[in-house]
Amino acid sequence: MKKICVVTGTRAEYGLLSNIMFEIEKSEKLILQTIVTGAHLSEDFGLTYKEIEKDGFRIDEKINILTKNNIPVNTATSLGLAVIGFSTAFEKLQPDLILVLGDRYEILAAAETALVMQIPVAHISGGEITEGAIDDSIRHAITKLSAIHFPANEEYRHRIIQLGENPTYVFNVGDPGVENIHKLNYLTKEELEEFFGYKLENTFLTTFHPVTTEKSSIQQLENLFAALDRFPKHLVIFTKANADNEGREINKLIDAYAEKNKERVFVYDSLGKIRYLSTLKYSVAVVGNSSSGIVEAPVLGIPTVNIGNRQKGRLQANTIINCDATVESIYKALQQAVLYKQDSSREIDLKYNGMNTSTDIIHVLENLEFKDLVIKKFFDQ
Template sequence: MKKICVVTSTRAEYGLLKPIILKLQSKKNFDVRVAVTGAHLSPEFGLTYREIVKDGIEINKKIEMLMSADTPAAISKSMGLGLIGFADYFLESRPEGVLLLGDRYEMLAVACAAMNEGIPIIHLHGGETTEGAVDDAIRHAITKMSYLHMASTETYRRRIIQMGEAPDRVFCVGAMGVENAMHTTLLKKSDLEKVLQMDLDVPYAVVTFHPVTLEKDSAKIQTGELLEALDAFPDWKFIVTKANADKDGRIINRMLDSYASNHKNIKVFDSLGMTRFLSAVKYSRMVIGNSSSGLIEAPSFHVPTINIGDRQKGRIRADSVIDCLPEKKDILRAMKRAEDTGFRKGLVNMDNPYGNGETSDKIIKILDARLLGAEVNLKKRFYDMG
């Protein structure tokens, strides 16, 4: 039996990892330990670890690391706390594999601790590019520390190999977000209205806006432009999820709360959880913001995405994604296009470039072969593509 540690630090990340955790737990050959950190443990971000408990998943360890500020220095200190906490945890628990998703600074700290302890890292969503965020550099750094790579598209698989990783350890498995969108039992619209305590009797949009961490002091200005664009739709409703625990995320969240206090057609949530979020996207007219969910999950519902600014720049897009500048005028242009009847008809038979919804089964099959059925050798040669 192999002991696998799955680490999660945010609401969105947990939603993606949940099916993998549940399926691994059902396998006799794996002993799954879930470690929770970051925003999950913060009252300010909704204490979202409670969603994990509610799903019946046992939390093996809670590791505090999030500082009460989102300045660059505070984030560096949070990473330091995370590195110390996970160094102790890995020394104590001795997992034989650590499963990490994505590109956040919390995961970089975890990866460093696992690397130093000689624990194989299984990395999801490597090879992608998000040119507007520091996540881009973090993602590539984790790739170079990882033993097995689970890419979401063939393009990203090739890019990981281009970074020197051996092809026999790099796999194209699709995106967990697509699997969730295709296979999660979603709420009926009437039930969604009840749990959100909102009447969704008019067109509505789902909004998530995060700071663009490689831009200096842009969060306040860009959020203001977005909110001014929403002002042009007084007859619509807006379901808004708050920004994550990135640099300047608290600036955005304060502005959202202030706006909602003066506008009856908007409701702001710390977290919706996967089922409520995907249900909200399914019935919406469009998704607005700069979250990866607009590029990965929303296309599975054939719902248009207004992708604002550079945070997701470089990521592969479906035909449903409309890029725009972080300016009121251009956001309104994009929203108008998303409402165009011809544009919407063109999305009916659209394919999602992030896979067919069988990602977790592919990952577990690979883990069966590469962690259970083969010797793990952490000595890596740099693979030259020639």
């Protein structure tokens, strides 16, 4: 039996990992270990580790790394705390492989710790580009620290190989977010309305994260508020920002905006995977700068108003409306999204697929010999 240690630090990341975690538990060849860190353990970001426990998973280790203020020097401190925490956790758990997803600094800490401790890393969602965030560089760094790669499509697979990774260990398995869309047991509109306590009519599902390569996140958010004010008959459901620099400040401003607009603006720390994607299904548009607007929303045929540069560089379907982070540009994009939703005849050019992503990943992990992956060689094309 091979011990697979899954590391997660955010609600969004866990939503993509959960199916894979269930499949690991079902496997007769693998043992699941779980380490939880980052925003999962913070009251400011909803203590979302409870969602993991609610799903029935045992959390083997919790690593607290967040400081009170998300400014660059404190994020760097959190990175150091994460390395210390992972070194202790890995020594205790003795995993055969570390499984990580994405592009966050706490995941970078897990990967670099594993490298030094000679534990191979498998990385999901490498090869992508997000020019508006430091996550872009972090993602590529994790790729170079990893021995096994599970990109979302063939273009991203090719980019990983460009970075010198052996094609033998780069597997195009599709996107776990798309798999969620295809396999989820959705809540009905009536069930959602019972939970929310209001009717889901003309709803903008909105998430705005810090733009970590720019210093204008707060102004961009205020511009978004001003644009949303021009749609007084639309509901706005906010899910809060992540734990990056300015994340807490953004969430305070969202709370204040909702307080001023109690009749139509509602805020949630986390909706969880099922409730979030079910709400997405009944929304007019996804608004903000989250990857869910790039990957998941198009599969459901829901238009996306993608604000600013945070997701710049990712492959995009023709349901995505890109706009600058000015009031007028956001307003025009929202207008376009409302009209788009009324046009059901449009053919959607999807860029991401994923029907069996989790089982394909498990098949690879069950059949690869991990001890051969500790020492990597650069692959020259």
